[in-house]
Amino acid sequence: MAHVFAFWESRAFYDSFMARSHDRLAAAQAGTFKDAQARLFDHRFDVKTGFEPRFSDADLLRVALCRVHEERAEHFTLMQEKVWNPAMAGSPGMIRGLFGEAPGSEFLVLSMWKSSAEHGKYRTERVERLALRAQTEADVVALTGDIVELEPTWTV
Template identity: 75%
Template sequence: MLVKWIRCTVVDRHGFKRGQRKWAGLLGEPGFRAQGGGWSRGAPDVAHVFAFWENRVFYDSFMARGHDRLAAPQAGTYKDLSVQLFEYRFDVKTGFEPDFTDADVVRVAHSRVYEDRVEHFTLMQQRVWNPAMAGSPGMLRGVFGEAPGHEFLVLSMWQSSAERGKYRPESIARLSARAETEKDVETLGGDVVRLEPSWTV
């Protein structure tokens, strides 16, 4: 499975939201699984969109054929576009499905990992972080993906921002120490995204 993560700063909110509805045209595209997104909780003008495809072949075919037609209505409504693709590696909680309908919040963590620490980082995700997240109230499902250049994405879906708030500083500091995250990770970024139901395809 391929995970596409799009970030941009919206300059015309109304036009962007109107254009976002056009992405319903993805339905029926060969290999398309789901798409959803919303607004950054920390930076209100930043939008995030997450799309899931069966594989790179289906995705590349869509980009060559139908993408520009669907994207055209949003032209001029945003700036600072960033698009990254990640190959699915494993579930964060068993039985991952790209389903946005029961989630309120998506948490996205993006890491660039030192080359000689990739194996350790991946192992710690499975042994330390995954069980902690899977056991957190309100955590529905998640996915761990990898991109070239030792970059990794952890995308997790939560039932509400209140539940997401319970998974906070003390426990994260303890887990980071146990996983030796500082030794593994060169850069770490991320965001908490409040989902817009009307963007779900």
Template identity: 80%
Template sequence: MLVKWIRCTVVDRRGFERAQRKWAGLLGEPGFRGQGGGWSRTRPDVAHVFTFWESRPFYDSFMARSHDRLAASQVGTYTRSRAKLFEHRFDVKTGFEPRFTDADVVRVAHSRIHQERVEHYALMQEKVWNPAMAGSPGMLRGLFGEAPGHEFLVLSMWRSAAEHGKYRAERVERLALRTQIEADVAALTGDVVDLETAWTV
């Protein structure tokens, strides 16, 4: 599965939201698996959108055919947009599905890892971070994705921001020490996203 993560700095919030609903046109596209997104909790002008495709060829075909038509109505509503593609490597918890209807927030963490530490980092995600996150009340599902250049995405869906906050307060510092994450990570950014129901496709 392919994951596309888009971040936009929005200047016309109402226009952006109105245009975001038009992405319902993705339904019926070959290989399309789902889309959802919302607003950053820390930066009210930043929108995040997550789109899922069965494979790269399906995605490339969509980009060549239908993308520009669907995107046209959003032009002018944002000043900056960054998009990145990740290949699904493994699930956080089991049976990941790109469903957004039962989640209130998504936590996204984007890391660039030192080349010589990539295998250690991936192993720690699988053996330490995943079980800790999967065992947290309110954590619904998630995935671990990889992009060229030793870049990784951890995407987790939570029933509420409060439950995600509890996990952060109780576990993250301890786990960071245990997994030597500071030695692995060259750069790390992240955000918590309040999901907008109307953006779900």
């Protein structure tokens, strides 16, 4: 499995790419992959510091896709900002991240870590306690995600 993340300077640049170049590039890649899924998220806020799509200082990404109950979306966003973000930001191995939103009460939490060991310290020490405090179970309909070990030669 491969994860590909693209960060666009603006929606106008994204729309221009989709209108002018996407189909040609996609046709050239036909047959090189299967079961591709694409999602477009709008940046809501940063986690820890100003997000930069720079990966040279990270060894690991944690990506979480959260579909939440529509009536709980505002609460979920507030808890991300007031509970989860400060906890991640306070973890020494966490570098930076972002929180994004897509239509249909779907959210992306992307965090960058110095190493899997540093991420493991955060995860085992805090996740259950934070989930209770943030009432995550009441907010979330579905949660999927992955730990992505970065391959520096794939970074463009």
